[in-house]
Amino acid sequence: MLQDSAIQDRVAQLKREAARHAVTYIEDGMAVGLGTGSTAKFMIDALGERVAKEGLRIRGIPTSEASAEQAKGLNIPITDFAADPFLDIAIDGADEVQRGSLYLVKGLGGALLREKIVAASARRFVIIVDESKLVDDLGTHAPIPVEITPWGWERAAKLLGDTGAHACKPRMKRDGNLFITDNGNMILDCHYPSIDDPRGLSQSIIDITGVVDHGLFLGMTSEVLVAGLHGIDRLVP
Numbered sequence: 001m002l003q004d005s006a007i008q009d010r011v012a013q014l015k016r017e018a019a020r021h022a023v024t025y026i027e028d029g030m031a032v033g034l035g036t037g038s039t040a041k042f043m044i045d046a047l048g049e050r051v052a053k054e055g056l057r058i059r060g061i062p063t064s065e066a067s068a069e070q071a072k073g074l075n076i077p078i079t080d081f082a083a084d085p086f087l088d089i090a091i092d093g094a095d096e097v098q099r100g101s102l103y104l105v106k107g108l109g110g111a112l113l114r115e116k117i118v119a120a121s122a123r124r125f126v127i128i129v130d131e132s133k134l135v136d137d138l139g140t141h142a143p144i145p146v147e148i149t150p151w152g153w154e155r156a157a158k159l160l161g162d163t164g165a166h167a168c169k170p171r172m173k174r175d176g177n178l179f180i181t182d183n184g185n186m187i188l189d190c191h192y193p194s195i196d197d198p199r200g201l202s203q204s205i206i207d208i209t210g211v212v213d214h215g216l217f218l219g220m221t222s223e224v225l226v227a228g229l230h231g232i233d234r235l236v237p
């Protein structure tokens with residue numbers, strides 16, 4: 001029986017391999033969406049390696065300031081939506097992936113808005129997760145993060161309660177201060193006892209004035225690379 005830390009090391013190693021595999025989808029001349037989080041970090045490292053070793057010529061749009069810093073440090077050229085309104089591919093992690101539909105919950109890393117804009121702009125949206133992120137029902141392990149304007153947030157929190165959320169709590173940082181996104185907004189983490197109609201819920205949340213976006217990514221995924229103890233599986237919707 002493998003110890004917990006040995007299992008975690010093995011899963012991290014497989015995520016790194018899955019990230020390397022995802023990066024083989026990137027070809028010379030492509031515009032690439034760069035995700036955020038620990039898994040996306042492996043992917044950006046692998047991409048940086050291809051840029052340095054093979055002279056791969058690509059341009060990236062990072063989904064957070066953190067990913068932008070990492071990409072710049074690896075000499076990955078950065079582009080923007082003025083030059084590249086559409087991307088060839090975007091590669092990112094996720095907090096939950098629903099089996100079958102490949103609907104996602106994203107945003108526990110706080111970058112959901114830019115991640116969704118990048119995903120929506122990409123012809124191919126590739127997700128890398130470990131198998132603990134696969135769920136039958138969305139909201140099983142992760143709350144649904146909702147990005148909202150700070151002004152009037154209490155009102156949005158109340159109206160989110162009407163969409164079935166049991167609790168919507170402002171995200172805080174470890175130091176006790178309010179978490180503010182790269183876009184200057186707040187995040188409410190909303191817990192739903194069950195999500196039977198993800199599309200209906202998505203619409204109800206987005207209809208609340210003051211909500212900027214939320215972490216349900218529905219019908220956007222092109223494929224998921226799942227790193228499990230026995231290797232890497234590829235899921236398509």
Ligand SMILES: O=C(CO)[C@H](O)[C@H](O)COP(=O)(O)O
Binds near residue numbers: 038039109
């Ligand atoms: O949505 C995200 C950030 O907003 C991340 O993709 C998600 O939180 C997964 O992160 P990790 O790869 O660290 O588990």
